[in-house]
């Protein structure tokens with residue numbers, strides 16, 4: 001796993017999905033070197049960089065041109081990127097031109113989540129996996145409801161991580177923002 005502190009960040013692209021969450025996403029995705037992955041809302045490239053080391057191909061999409069630039073810089077920093085395509089567009093537009101998806105990770109979707117899930121469903125290979133990370137309560141509900149409508153059996157876990165900072169007089173636990181990981185597999 002890559003270290004959170006090693007990622008390049010900017011004010012507008014504030015940092016990767018945290019390491020422990022990336023580890024859970026990788027585990028839930030059961031990624032192999034045969035898998036084609038899409039990362040919708042690639043942000044800093046936290047998810048993209050992890051999958052680039054493990055999958056056949058990663059297609060990373062973000063509406064924000066600065067996010068695409070930061071993801072590119074992080075791929076270069078970690079000597080990755082030969083198997084990564086970066087697309088500066090909205091998820092719903094970009095996904096229309098992508099087929100043969102084994103794993104779809106949605107880490108940002110704005111108001112497009114339902115459309116994005118519908119397109120992913122139409123392009124997802126049998127036994128394909130969808131993983132959504134959500135901070136807003138509304139996004140969690142929207143994701144679960146849409147996946148149910150699309151005939152998936154979604155699972156959700158809410159993750160609260162605290163990391164210890166070792167001080168001279170003891171260890172102080174510092175909590176990270178809670179985040180939900182919603183996952184579903186195509187039957």
Ligand SMILES: C[S@@+](CC[C@H](N)C(=O)[O-])C[C@H]1O[C@@H](n2cnc3c(N)ncnc32)[C@H](O)[C@@H]1O
Pocket residue numbers: 015016017040041042043044045046047048061062063064067089090091092107108109110111112
């Ligand atoms: C929380 S960040 C994702 C962080 C990323 N997983 C990482 O590890 O660096 C969410 C990103 O989703 C992007 N985004 C929001 N709505 C989008 C959409 N409809 N299509 C594509 N990207 C979108 C935002 O620009 C933002 O960069």
